Amino acid sequence: MHSLTIMYMTKLLEIRNLHASIGGKEILKGVDLVINEGEVHAVMGPNGAGKSTLSAVLTGNPAYEVTEGEVLLRGEDLLAMEPEVRARAGVFLSFQYPVEIPGVSMTNFMRTAVNEKRAYEGLEPLSPKEFLSLMREKKKMLELPDKLNNRSVNEGFSGGEKKKNEIFQMAMLSPRLAILDETDSGLDIDAxxxxxxxxxxxxxxxxxxxxxxxxxxxxxxxxxxFVHVLADGRIVKTGDKTLALELEKNGYESIA
Amino acid sequence: MDTKVLHKGEIFERVYTNEPSLDIRIIQEAGSRVKIGVLNIRSSAANRIVVEQQGEGCETEIYALAYLCENQNVTTETHVTHAVGGGISNQLIKFVLDDRAHGRFIGDLKINPDAQKTEAHQTNRNLVLSEFAEMRTQPQLEIYADDVKATHGAGTGQLDESALFYMQQRGIGKQQARLLLVNAFMREVLDALSLDSVDGIIKEE
Known part of the structure; x- marks a missing residue:
């Protein structure tokens, strides 16, 4: 017997010739990248290469200006969407530096976020009971303490707690595309x-x-x-996971 | 001016909401306690609150919140005097200013030479939401006793852009995110007065 399997690769994100600048200084100088459903892409590169700019531009941070190129999320023009619409459409950023929001409780913040996303998907808001049990379930996964509910968003959290809290929020929102920006920085091995x-x-x-x-x-x-090397605003090399090991051994200079 | 004398150990608690012209003077005798709230929500006002601690061991708390838009204008003046020792005073004054609103705080805190062991705190925080709104703050501290604990702070700022973006990145609309931040800013005063919410405080768009 001979069987033929056809793999349909569904494009989730397509970045074409993306140029972006901040304060008139060009940081991204033509990034091309295609991400299919089910894939994990690592973007590595030296400081100042534009890694964080890429995550800022994809999420619509108003500090950055896109000067050329396009980004499609499941075929739709991502760059035309407001930041909150990108989020509701499934783009999530785990921030390198999560922001503290005094006076806004984690519960209130998260309930608003979850229900805004549900409204976008045409779903009813979660009942308080459903919401709290979802919070409890996801917190357990990240080994976050219960008392976090009543605390203000990220306020007084340790570095490790802040990063766990980002992944907790990711778990609550189940994004289609998660961007983890230096999530490992400041974490000990257990965290x-x-x-x-x-x-x-x-x-x-x-x-x-x-x-x-x-x-x-x-x-x-x-x-x-896939592992991509971003240097001076462009992806200069793409490989599999062995590329990361090679970079660790030989440094970025061997490539750029 | 409406003058009120609080006798020994008496307690006076009151929240004044949207009074266009508040002018009160309270004289505190020993061990009396005063807790005053002043709320000006979308309405102009001139507030003058004068408190004199004339007996020992008094407590004074003043909480004021103005939430103003359009051309509204609020001036809040506090004059707190510690004439004798062992008293506590605590003032928290907040303004939220949108559109072309004007806010002014004059905070006069006086600790007389005889008022040793006084503890006095004055805090003024303001949130300016529009480039056309304006806040003026004039704290004035006169401290003539040496064994006291006194703090004061004043600060005026805008909404935290990074916090706004963080919330938008979680799918919270910009207007909703602004509301959450403004409410968080006002919460401290409302909590101090044990108020859940105040009518008209949320800006309809």
């Missing part, structure tokens, strides 16, 4: 393992992740399908 396990558990055949990192370490835990 790193918890965060990475969280990310791995959220992986489905329909969603994808961009893992931005300076070091290979995180990629021992979150194994990428």
């Amino acid at each position: 790193l393992r918890i965060v990475a396990e969280g990310v791995n558990r959220l992986k489905t055949p329909e969603n994808a992740a961009i893992v931005i990192t300076h070091y290979q370490r995180l990629l021992d835990y979150i194994v990428p399908d």
Whole structure:
């Protein structure tokens, strides 16, 4: 018997010739990248290469200006969407520096976020009971304490708690595309393992992740399908996970 | 001016909401307690609150919140005097200013030479939501006793852009995000007065 399997690769995100600047200074100088459903892409590169700019531009941070190129999310013009619409459409950023919001409780913040996304999908808001049990379930996964509910968003959290809290929010919102911006920075090995396990558990055949990192370490835990090297605003090399090991050994100078 | 004398150990608590012209003077005798709230929500006003601690061991709390838009204008003046020792005073004054609103705070805190062991705090925080709104703050502290604990702080700022973006990145619309931040800013005063919410405080778009 001979069987033929046809694999349909569904494009989730397509970045074409993306140029972006901040304060008149060009940071991204023509980025091309295609991400299919189910894939994990690592973006590595030296400081100042434009890694964080890429995540800022994809999420619509108003500090950055796109000067050329386009980005399609499942065929739709991502750059034309407001930041909150991008989020509701499934783009999630785990911030390198999560923001503290005094006076806004985690519960209130998260309930608003979850229900805005549900409204966008045409779903009814969660009942208080459903919402709290979802919070409890996801917090357990990240080993976050219960008392977090009543605290203000990120206020007084340790560095590790802030990063866990990002992945917790990701778990609550089940994004189609998760962008993890230096999620490993400032994490000890235990926190790193918890965060990475969280990310791995959220992986489905329909969603994808961009893992931005300076070091290979995180990629021992979150194994990428592709590794891209970003240098001076462009992707200069793409390979599989062995590229990350090579970079760790020989440094970025060997490539750029 | 409406003058009220609080006798020994008496308690006076009152929240004044949207009074266009508040002018009160309270004289506190020993061990009396005053807690005053002043709310000006979308309405102009001139407030003058004068409190004199003339007996020992008094407590004074003043909480004021103005939430103004359009051309509204609020001036809040507090004059707190510690004439004798062992008293506590605590003032928290907040303004939220949108559109072309004007806010002014004059905070006069006086600790007389005889008022040793006084504890006095005055805080003024303001949130300016529009480039056409304006806040003026004039704190004035006169401290003539040496064994006291006194703090004061004043600050005026805008909404935290990074917090707004963070909330938008979680799918919260910009207008909703602004509301959450403004409410968070006002919460401290409402909590101090044990108020859940105040009518008209949320800006309809």
